[in-house]
Amino acid sequence: ETGVTQSPTHLIKTRGQQVTLRCSSQSGHNTVSWYQQALGQGPQFIFQYYREEENGRGNFPPRFSGLQFPNYSSELNVNALELDDSALYLCASSWVGGADYEQYFGPGTRLTVT
Amino acid sequence: GDSVTQMEGPVTLSEEAFLTINCTYTATGYPSLFWYVQYPGEGLQLLLKATKADDKGSNKGFEATYRKETTSFHLEKGSVQVSDSAVYFCALRGTSYDKVIFGPGTSLSVIP
Numbered sequence: 001e002t003g004v005t006q007s008p009t010h011l012i013k014t015r016g017q018q019v020t021l022r023c024s025s026q027s028g029h030n031t032v033s034w035y036q037q038a039l040g041q042g043p044q045f046i047f048q049y050y051r052e053e054e055n056g057r058g059n060f061p062p063r064f065s066g067l068q069f070p071n072y073s074s075e076l077n078v079n080a081l082e083l084d085d086s087a088l089y090l091c092a093s094s095w096v097g098g099a100d101y102e103q104y105f106g107p108g109t110r111l112t113v114t
Numbered sequence: 115g116d117s118v119t120q121m122e123g124p125v126t127l128s129e130e131a132f133l134t135i136n137c138t139y140t141a142t143g144y145p146s147l148f149w150y151v152q153y154p155g156e157g158l159q160l161l162l163k164a165t166k167a168d169d170k171g172s173n174k175g176f177e178a179t180y181r182k183e184t185t186s187f188h189l190e191k192g193s194v195q196v197s198d199s200a201v202y203f204c205a206l207r208g209t210s211y212d213k214v215i216f217g218p219g220t221s222l223s224v225i226p
Binding site: 041042104105 | 118159160205215
């Protein structure tokens with residue numbers, strides 16, 4: 001069984017640029033969630049995708065967008081980067097529909113905006 | 115809305131000391147409760163969970179009991195090790211499947 005993987009590991013971008021982060025779900029999972037973890041804080045929910053459609057969204061502006069592909073891999077896109085977007089971005093996959101819902105987290109992508 | 119509150123850190127303990135990290139929550143209905151651990155430079159790992167009142171989750175010597183009457187899910191370990199040094203997050207999943215809500219985390223340092 002393959003776990004959740006994310007790429008890249010680290011990324012440095014300039015304010016105003018756009019970035020795409022990638023996530024490969026755990027085998028057999030049909031749902032992916034994205035979280036932003038600022039330094040010294042708990043993860044904050046960005047959004048979730050289920051069967052390629054957005055299934056819930058946290059308090060993040062529209063410049064945060066996502067995609068889920070038929071193989072259940074996912075992308076997080078952030079436009080017009082701001083300094084406050086610097087954080088660890090975590091994706092988590094899960095199987096919605098089973099008796100025991102649980103999210104499995106990837107190692108994260110560390111984004112630095114300068 | 116739903117929320118999680120944890121005791122402030124950092125917490126520093128000597129090896130073999132007893133650990134308690136307090137966690138309380140606010141939620142409608144019957145949430146599932148979790149403890150996650152994050153080691154330096156890594157992502158989150160699920161440590162233990164409980165899905166209904168009075169359930170006890172346990173793993174690697176850590177335990178937590180779902181107390182609905184006090185809306186609490188305190189993490190305990192009888193004898194900590196240096197390798198337990200990490201940040202611990204209490205979290206809940208409410209009646210909606212779409213998100214897990216995390217507390218701010220408690221940093222634990224265990225010294226030999």
